[in-house]
Amino acid sequence: MVNIFLVDAPAQWDSVVVELRGVEIEFVPSGREGQVESMFLPYEPGNKQVNVSLLVGGDILPISRREFQIGNITKATLRLGENNFLYQGERGYPLRLPNGQTDFSGDLSIRLEPGISYDVIIDFDLEKSIKTTQTNPLAFSFQPTLDIYSGIGLGTVQGSISPTTLQPAIYAIRDSDSLSTHMNASGTYVFRLEPGSYTLFIDPKDEAYVADTLLNVQVTEGQRTTADRVTLSRR
Structure with a gap:
């Protein structure tokens, strides 16, 4: 069993809400070296808007979980939608993804064995992802910066x-x-x-x-x- 979790390193703003579509996992089945397969694990709730600023103090968001066959996980890709916002006070500011990019990846090396549960952790670093580009009027750039790693x-x-x-x-x-x-x-x-x-x-x-x-x-x-x-x- 592979469990996908989102954790957060929030920044100075009141809240940051992202549209979370899911995670794509690349893996190589045992005995098929060189044959990379992909499986998309959607974020199941109907409301895809996630306030990642709340994921502090040990709180985590389960994105998905799935049984995989024996093999090696080599990469995980977080997929976002286009409806992402930063809120400061009562004012909301759109966060536009760079060049329409929605997928943000990280390499992994997890060998899957039978009967063991594995955690893949996606750490969304908002402090590095969001920069103030101007102050009057207030505007931001958004370049999602992730650390993706195994919980092992x-x-x-x-x-x-x-x-x-x-x-x-x-x-x-x-x-x-x-x-x-x-x-x-x-x-x-x-x-x-x-x-x-x-x-x-x-x-x-x-x-x-x-x-x-x-x-x-x-x-x-x-x-x-x-x-x-x-x-x-x-x-």
């Missing part, structure tokens, strides 16, 4: 930040790579990461507060690490 071998980091009225960006940094997320209304954030040592950098996104850093946060396969609670200080 990952560990989890969970922490909390106050004050909860802020909307800080939290970055997990290892060597030259980084992932970002935000916290939910109670101040909780969650990362799913490969094992290793990470630096967590908290950017308050508010000039009245000082950024903070947690060093040497250890991630262990299959385990949850609780990071120290961070209280951001005023300048």
Whole structure:
């Protein structure tokens, strides 16, 4: 069984709603090396509009699940529709896909064995996907940026930040790579990461507060690490 999940690294805006059509999986059946097959797994609900900004603090969106024969998954492609919007206050702004592109892919390497359930996680990084192109009137560019990976071998980091009225960006940094997320209304954030040592950098996104850093946060396969609670200080 293969389960497809969407998680989010939301940005500074009130909400971002995307039209989610589904995910296409490319795989090579066992014994047919070189023969790539594709299967489209639609997002089944009739309402395809998904507020991805709500997927924080460990919340995830199940997109689809399907039985696959033994073989290797080599790629996953998230397919969006054209009705995508950013909301700030009571105002909505259309997010137009670049050059009409609707498919956004990532390579995978998952060997499917009988009797095992596998998770494919699509991390939609809104902080990197949406840029402000002008301020008056307000306008945005939209270039969906995804990390697509297997849930196998990952560990989890969970922490909390106050004050909860802020909307800080939290970055997990290892060597030259980084992932970002935000916290939910109670101040909780969650990362799913490969094992290793990470630096967590908290950017308050508010000039009245000082950024903070947690060093040497250890991630262990299959385990949850609780990071120290961070209280951001005023300048």
